[in-house]
Amino acid sequence: MAAQLAQQKAKYAELIVRAGLNLQPGQRLQIAGSAIAGVDPHLAPFVRLIAAAAYRAGALLVDVIWDDPRLLPIRLREAAPETLGQHSDWPIAARQEFLDKGGAFLGILAGDPDLLSGIDPKLVSAVVNPLLEAVRPVTARIEANAANWCVASAPIPSWAAKVFPSLPPAKREGRLWEVILQLCRADQPDPVALWLSLGKDLASRAAHLNARQYSSLTFKGPGTDLTVGLPPRHVWLGGQNRAKNGVVFLPNIPTEEVYTLPHRSRVDGSVQSTKPLNLFGSTIEGFRLVFRDGKVTEFAARKGEAHLRELIETHEGASRLGEVALVPASSPISKLGIVLWDVLFDENAASHLALGGAYRDSLKGGGEISEEEFAEAGGNASAVHVDFMIGSSEVDVDGVTAQGTLDPIMRKGEWAFNM
Amino acid sequence: MAAQLAQQKAKYAELIVRAGLNLQPGQRLQIAGSAIAGVDPHLAPFVRLIAAAAYRAGALLVDVIWDDPRLLPIRLREAAPETLGQHSDWPIAARQEFLDKGGAFLGILAGDPDLLSGIDPKLVSAVVNPLLEAVRPVTARIEANAANWCVASAPIPSWAAKVFPSLPPAKREGRLWEVILQLCRADQPDPVALWLSLGKDLASRAAHLNARQYSSLTFKGPGTDLTVGLPPRHVWLGGQNRAKNGVVFLPNIPTEEVYTLPHRSRVDGSVQSTKPLNLFGSTIEGFRLVFRDGKVTEFAARKGEAHLRELIETHEGASRLGEVALVPASSPISKLGIVLWDVLFDENAASHLALGGAYRDSLKGGGEISEEEFAEAGGNASAVHVDFMIGSSEVDVDGVTAQGTLDPIMRKGEWAFNM
Numbered sequence: 001m002a003a004q005l006a007q008q009k010a011k012y013a014e015l016i017v018r019a020g021l022n023l024q025p026g027q028r029l030q031i032a033g034s035a036i037a038g039v040d041p042h043l044a045p046f047v048r049l050i051a052a053a054a055y056r057a058g059a060l061l062v063d064v065i066w067d068d069p070r071l072l073p074i075r076l077r078e079a080a081p082e083t084l085g086q087h088s089d090w091p092i093a094a095r096q097e098f099l100d101k102g103g104a105f106l107g108i109l110a111g112d113p114d115l116l117s118g119i120d121p122k123l124v125s126a127v128v129n130p131l132l133e134a135v136r137p138v139t140a141r142i143e144a145n146a147a148n149w150c151v152a153s154a155p156i157p158s159w160a161a162k163v164f165p166s167l168p169p170a171k172r173e174g175r176l177w178e179v180i181l182q183l184c185r186a187d188q189p190d191p192v193a194l195w196l197s198l199g200k201d202l203a204s205r206a207a208h209l210n211a212r213q214y215s216s217l218t219f220k221g222p223g224t225d226l227t228v229g230l231p232p233r234h235v236w237l238g239g240q241n242r243a244k245n246g247v248v249f250l251p252n253i254p255t256e257e258v259y260t261l262p263h264r265s266r267v268d269g270s271v272q273s274t275k276p277l278n279l280f281g282s283t284i285e286g287f288r289l290v291f292r293d294g295k296v297t298e299f300a301a302r303k304g305e306a307h308l309r310e311l312i313e314t315h316e317g318a319s320r321l322g323e324v325a326l327v328p329a330s331s332p333i334s335k336l337g338i339v340l341w342d343v344l345f346d347e348n349a350a351s352h353l354a355l356g357g358a359y360r361d362s363l364k365g366g367g368e369i370s371e372e373e374f375a376e377a378g379g380n381a382s383a384v385h386v387d388f389m390i391g392s393s394e395v396d397v398d399g400v401t402a403q404g405t406l407d408p409i410m411r412k413g414e415w416a417f418n419m
Numbered sequence: 420m421a422a423q424l425a426q427q428k429a430k431y432a433e434l435i436v437r438a439g440l441n442l443q444p445g446q447r448l449q450i451a452g453s454a455i456a457g458v459d460p461h462l463a464p465f466v467r468l469i470a471a472a473a474y475r476a477g478a479l480l481v482d483v484i485w486d487d488p489r490l491l492p493i494r495l496r497e498a499a500p501e502t503l504g505q506h507s508d509w510p511i512a513a514r515q516e517f518l519d520k521g522g523a524f525l526g527i528l529a530g531d532p533d534l535l536s537g538i539d540p541k542l543v544s545a546v547v548n549p550l551l552e553a554v555r556p557v558t559a560r561i562e563a564n565a566a567n568w569c570v571a572s573a574p575i576p577s578w579a580a581k582v583f584p585s586l587p588p589a590k591r592e593g594r595l596w597e598v599i600l601q602l603c604r605a606d607q608p609d610p611v612a613l614w615l616s617l618g619k620d621l622a623s624r625a626a627h628l629n630a631r632q633y634s635s636l637t638f639k640g641p642g643t644d645l646t647v648g649l650p651p652r653h654v655w656l657g658g659q660n661r662a663k664n665g666v667v668f669l670p671n672i673p674t675e676e677v678y679t680l681p682h683r684s685r686v687d688g689s690v691q692s693t694k695p696l697n698l699f700g701s702t703i704e705g706f707r708l709v710f711r712d713g714k715v716t717e718f719a720a721r722k723g724e725a726h727l728r729e730l731i732e733t734h735e736g737a738s739r740l741g742e743v744a745l746v747p748a749s750s751p752i753s754k755l756g757i758v759l760w761d762v763l764f765d766e767n768a769a770s771h772l773a774l775g776g777a778y779r780d781s782l783k784g785g786g787e788i789s790e791e792e793f794a795e796a797g798g799n800a801s802a803v804h805v806d807f808m809i810g811s812s813e814v815d816v817d818g819v820t821a822q823g824t825l826d827p828i829m830r831k832g833e834w835a836f837n838m
Contacts, residue, residue, distance in 0.1 A: 028505075038485065041460030041461070041463045041485060042460075042463075044460045044461075044487045044489070047487065047490070048487070048489055048490060048493055051490050051493050051494070051497075052493050052497050055493065055494060055497035055498040056497055058499070059498070059502075060502050060505055061502065061505040061506070061507070062490070062494070063507045064486075064487065064490065066457070066460060066485030066486070066487070067483075067485070068463045068466065068467070068483065068485070070463070070467055071466070071467060071470050071481070071483065074467055074470050074471050074474065075470070075474060075481070078470075078471050078474035078475055079474040079478070080477070083478075083479050083480065086447075086479055086480040087480070088480070088482045088513070088516065088517075089516055090509055090512055090513035090516050093509055093512055093513075094507070094509035094512075094513070097507065097508055097509050098507075
């Protein structure tokens with residue numbers, strides 16, 4: 001079993017390099033945790049597998065930005081509150097350096113969902129908000145596909161403990177590895193070929209929706225009655241992307257979604273979350289949002305409401321939507337029936353929305369226009385982008401045509417149109 | 420025992436922050452592994468203790484540059500040889516950023532002495548040499564005491580295995596912790612006060628030698644008959660330093676040495692190493708060097724001769740001396756009677772020399788003159804600085820006065836003068 005796991009981890013590393021990044025011979029690769037975090041030191045053994053795969057694929061240089069997430073709660077508890085806005089410039093310069101040199105970017109998400117539990121959300125914001133603002137030029141370049149990039153994930157003990165609290169501690173991390181490897185199809189004979197095929201399926205579904213150019217979507221289910229306006233020239237995306245360097249890549253492994261641009265001022269009604277959310281090391285559960293003219297006008301959460309308030313009230317643009325995504329309730333992650341407390345997995349278990357910034361490429365020509373023009377076209381701007389799940393087997397989705405008629409898109413959480 | 424160890428580690432962290440760095444309220448702190456390496460990810464728990472101590476001491480921001488050393492052998496084995504000269508600019512910019520902002524610098528040395536064993540030294544040089552050259556402006560600023568800095572150490576498993584091969588694997592790291600904590604006096608009631616006092620003792624010894632202004636030193640022992648010329652205005656240093664920001668700090672914990680500037684062209688005779696050496700992840704043992712007019716003219720090693728050759732023949736300045744240091748054979752590290760395979764400890768177990776660059780502050784006014792003037796005064800310049808041990812209880816050291824008479828400085832490895 002241990003040998004099988006080791007073999008699958010190596011296959012997963014290859015998969016990330018070959019199918020996710022599609023790393024080119026002679027290309028640099030930078031590995032981090034996200035745009036604002038480094039890789040958790042616990043993941044060193046897995047990063048070594050990725051580095052080996054990257055060098056075998058001809059990488060010019062593999063560079064890793066590490067970060068110990070557990071230094072943050074120490075800082076929040078021990079440092080003088082007025083110093084919390086201080087941050088180093090070099091982690092941002094490091095990312096710019098690699099983008100300037102045409103490097104590919106890999107983010108390995110892994111977080112303790114309870115890292116900052118019990119800490120005043122205002123203190124968290126004092127550290128995180130300036131950092132998110134400072135890194136915006138970098139995230140903009142990555143989201144504009146300046147180079148091929150990918151986001152993947154690997155277990156750390158605190159995260160595994162949150163997902164499998166009832167397993168014996170020594171079994172949790174191994175179990176989370178098994179689940180991740182399975183969801184990423186690293187247990188299959190040829191996962192690279194499989195992902196190329198899955199990517200094509202998602203692209204066809206996106207192409208079908210693009211051809212329809214619905215003026216809005218409606219979501220109906222328990223606690224949910226929401227209309228999400230779609231701007232003219234919105235683009236549905238899914239599966240593979242093409243970077244400006246011409247490289248075709250898979251930005252997320254796993255991915256099960258197709259997504260597009262919601263209109264920043266045409267969202268109305270109420271929506272009930274169907275899965276909990278991990279937000280900067282704190283959890284938010286059982287929440288409900290009411291939108292009017294695109295803006296959140298009311299919100300409530302069974303747990304973590306203060307964190308939800310901090311998000312919505314302190315970040316410009318976090319009270320409007322930046323993404324609407326469709327995922328069938330029968331997706332492999334959803335069928336697993338557990339909350340994985342990691343956006344990469346949970347967002348691929350259910351249809352979802354995101355509060356915050358929109359992707360430029362979800363509007364036709366969105367990469368070539370100014371911020372003002374993008375906003376005018378309906379695109380929201382923000383330093384944050386927080387996905388939250390609203391889909392389930394009880395939710396129906398319809399597309400509203402230009403003529404005002406309704407086309408079924410999902411029924412009971414499953415695709416309701418043929419291609 | 421585990422609780423005691425945990426308590427001593429916390430005291431050690433405090434000691435590094437208070438007595439080593441003497442970190443000032445409102446000062447930034449950057450932690451790395453060395454000028455060219457980040458902290459080993461395995462040391463995350465210890466770095467958290469240091470960060471907590473630093474924030475309690477009023478740090479504005481604690482920044483850590485991490486680095487997984489085990490990525491280097493992977494690169495050397497898997498990457499195309501012609502790519503090995505590539506390196507990222509950001510780790511150097513990161514250090515410059517903190518120096519520019521007046522930050523203190525802590526290096527936590529910890530290395531696997533056999534990390535690169537079996538790998539062609541030419542490949543190692545191809546990676547390491549350009550990096551050492553690129554980082555020279557940073558090392559120059561640190562060595563010129565641009566800010567308060569300190570080098571300390573903490574165990575990693577591969578290193579502990581090398582030091583205690585005969586202990587059961589599960590006991591090795593704990594044992595190395597015990598030894599380090601003992602050598603750093605973290606097991607004493609008030610190690611901060613103790614180090615201030617030890618620092619003063621070393622400073623008095625340096626003051627005595629400064630007053631004598633010997634024209635050279637002679638070392639005599641088994642296999643060793645060496646004269647090391649000392650330039651006019653050479654300065655003996657030991658214990659505490661004063662940074663340009665006025666902060667008095669202890670640059671090494673532990674430290675047992677007084678050291679000064681050898682003349683780059685006035686070293687003659689032969690010298691036998693008395694301890695093995697860990698050089699960029701490879702080991703060199705039982706070696707002998709012959710000097711003429713300051714330059715190595717012959718060398719041989721029982722083990723690792725190719726690495727010694729690579730050092731001496733590929734680095735400018737590595738065939739001349741940059742430091743001569745005196746340490747009694749009865750120093751606590753020496754009395755322990757084991758090789759610690761880490762320069763911070765082994766150099767404080769025996770009198771030693773260093774091949775490579777000299778410290779500017781070991782010449783009076785050395786910080787204010789040009790590179791050419793420093794060389795003219797007898798100071799060697801190089802991107803490397805490799806300490807090697809030549810002292811033992813069988814080695815005598817004499818100071819040669821301007822009049823050509825000999826003063827005993829050490830007899831059988833012990834101090835032979837009173838202060």
